[in-house]
Amino acid sequence: MPLVTRDAAAIAAIEKLRFGPFAARSGNGRHLVADDGRRVIDFSASWGAASLGHGHPALVEAVGRAVATMPGASLLSLINEPAVALAEKLLSITPGGGDRRVWFGHSGSDANETVVRAVEAATGKRRVIAFVGAYHGGTALSMSVSGHTAQTHSPPRAGLFLLPYPDPYRPHFPGAVGEAALAQLDYLLATVCPPSDTAAVIVEAIQADGGLLVPPPGFLPALAERCRLHGILLVCDEVKVGLGRTGLLHAFQAESLTPDLISFGKGLGGGLPLSAVVGPAAILDHRTAFAMQTLCGNPVSCSAGRAVLDTIAAEGLVENAAARGLELANGLRRLADRHEAIGDIRGRGLAVGVELVENRESRAPAGSLCQAVVYRSWELGLLLFYVGARSNVLEITPALTITTAEIEEGLAVLDLALQDASSGRVDAAAVAAYAGW
Numbered sequence: 001m002p003l004v005t006r007d008a009a010a011i012a013a014i015e016k017l018r019f020g021p022f023a024a025r026s027g028n029g030r031h032l033v034a035d036d037g038r039r040v041i042d043f044s045a046s047w048g049a050a051s052l053g054h055g056h057p058a059l060v061e062a063v064g065r066a067v068a069t070m071p072g073a074s075l076l077s078l079i080n081e082p083a084v085a086l087a088e089k090l091l092s093i094t095p096g097g098g099d100r101r102v103w104f105g106h107s108g109s110d111a112n113e114t115v116v117r118a119v120e121a122a123t124g125k126r127r128v129i130a131f132v133g134a135y136h137g138g139t140a141l142s143m144s145v146s147g148h149t150a151q152t153h154s155p156p157r158a159g160l161f162l163l164p165y166p167d168p169y170r171p172h173f174p175g176a177v178g179e180a181a182l183a184q185l186d187y188l189l190a191t192v193c194p195p196s197d198t199a200a201v202i203v204e205a206i207q208a209d210g211g212l213l214v215p216p217p218g219f220l221p222a223l224a225e226r227c228r229l230h231g232i233l234l235v236c237d238e239v240k241v242g243l244g245r246t247g248l249l250h251a252f253q254a255e256s257l258t259p260d261l262i263s264f265g266k267g268l269g270g271g272l273p274l275s276a277v278v279g280p281a282a283i284l285d286h287r288t289a290f291a292m293q294t295l296c297g298n299p300v301s302c303s304a305g306r307a308v309l310d311t312i313a314a315e316g317l318v319e320n321a322a323a324r325g326l327e328l329a330n331g332l333r334r335l336a337d338r339h340e341a342i343g344d345i346r347g348r349g350l351a352v353g354v355e356l357v358e359n360r361e362s363r364a365p366a367g368s369l370c371q372a373v374v375y376r377s378w379e380l381g382l383l384l385f386y387v388g389a390r391s392n393v394l395e396i397t398p399a400l401t402i403t404t405a406e407i408e409e410g411l412a413v414l415d416l417a418l419q420d421a422s423s424g425r426v427d428a429a430a431v432a433a434y435a436g437w
């Protein structure tokens with residue numbers, strides 16, 4: 001029986017974000033083998049989590065060795081070397097001064113949840129500022145400090161203030177892009193969100209699920225400066241765009257920021273469940289037994305994290321992301337010459353968004369076309385997904401190990417899929433069966 005049929009009868013719908021009947025049996029490098037045996041080039045890397053690609057020998061070796069010789073399965077009450085070593089490594093590669101610590105979890109969600117709980121408990125302040133469009137997680141608290149349009153089923157928490165994230169392609173307000181958000185921040189801090197009761201601002205250096213939005217230069221430093229002036233902690237969520245993806249080790253380094261706290265996830269584990277928070281000891285040591293889960297800091301996931309970070313350094317994957325990212329952007333620009341539906345191409349390195357529009361003048365979002373392109377791409381041999389407040393931005397976040405030839409392979413399929421979808425050759429009813437987000 002096909003996996004799609006078995007999945008429908010076995011796996012909970014509340015856990016699915018599906019764009020088509022996409023089912024894979026195995027993976028190798030930057031390719032997947034679909035359930036029907038087709039070879040598919042992977043431009044998503046499971047939303048960036050499979051940072052080294054599928055079956056990288058360094059990860060296979062590290063995880064295999066760790067499983068075979070596990071010094072327990074938990075960091076809570078028994079110290080293990082892989083966790084301590086990974087924490088030391090993260091401290092050494094992450095900018096920041098003073099006495100700092102590392103917290104380990106399983107997902108971007110629990111990392112952001114822990115950040116919010118810890119900063120509030122340690123500072124005694126109850127307000128948090130985040131951004132419209134941000135996806136910080138799917139657990140109760142991480143979700144309640146998010147501003148993503150797919151999460152309106154759950155209300156924001158009391159004490160949360162959301163600012164508009166600057167969108168240079170679709171400015172929400174008159175005037176310079178980014179100024180409105182800063183002006184709104186100033187207004188809030190001067191009125192109903194007093195700095196004396198505001199624990200943190202949480203922001204992504206590129207807002208990923210909001211549509212791969214790259215803020216204008218100067219916006220993030222201006223935000224950081226306001227935080228510094230008001231004694232508010234600046235938290236950077238690097239879960240999707242961090243650890244090499246943007247062609248810099250940290251996405252926030254594009255603007256020379258030094259956040260107070262940083263959350264990592266997805267690519268850190270290379271596909272295994274692993275997240276981390278790096279931040280001041282005054283916050284992360286403020287008391288014991290405060291943010292525990294049994295398997296946090298387990299030696300298998302931490303060994304995977306070490307292998308990922310070592311491989312990023314040994315194989316020059318930050319540089320590869322920068323170089324392949326340029327090729328990807330150039331290739332997408334060539335596609336834009338032929339496809340009117342491509343309204344905007346943006347991002348850094350291998351964190352790239354392609355915004356599809358009905359018309360370049362009106363910039364009307366082409367959500368249905370985007371769904372059809374993603375669906376048709378799979379049929380033709382390319383896996384990618386879409387993001388954005390209007391569900392019209394193709395997200396390209398391949399493994400950091402991707403090659404020039406593989407980028408060309410994926411772009412060739414995308415070219416055909418854009419052609420077929422734009423000329424109505426994709427079965428709309430088949431696409432409509434998948435809700436996406």
Ligand SMILES: Cc1ncc(COP(=O)(O)O)c(C=O)c1O
Pocket residue numbers: 047106107108109110112135136137138204208209237238239240241265266
């Ligand atoms: C920026 C960002 N933060 C946090 C998360 C949540 O991570 P996870 O799904 O691993 O819990 C995501 C997931 O998409 C994300 O993109």
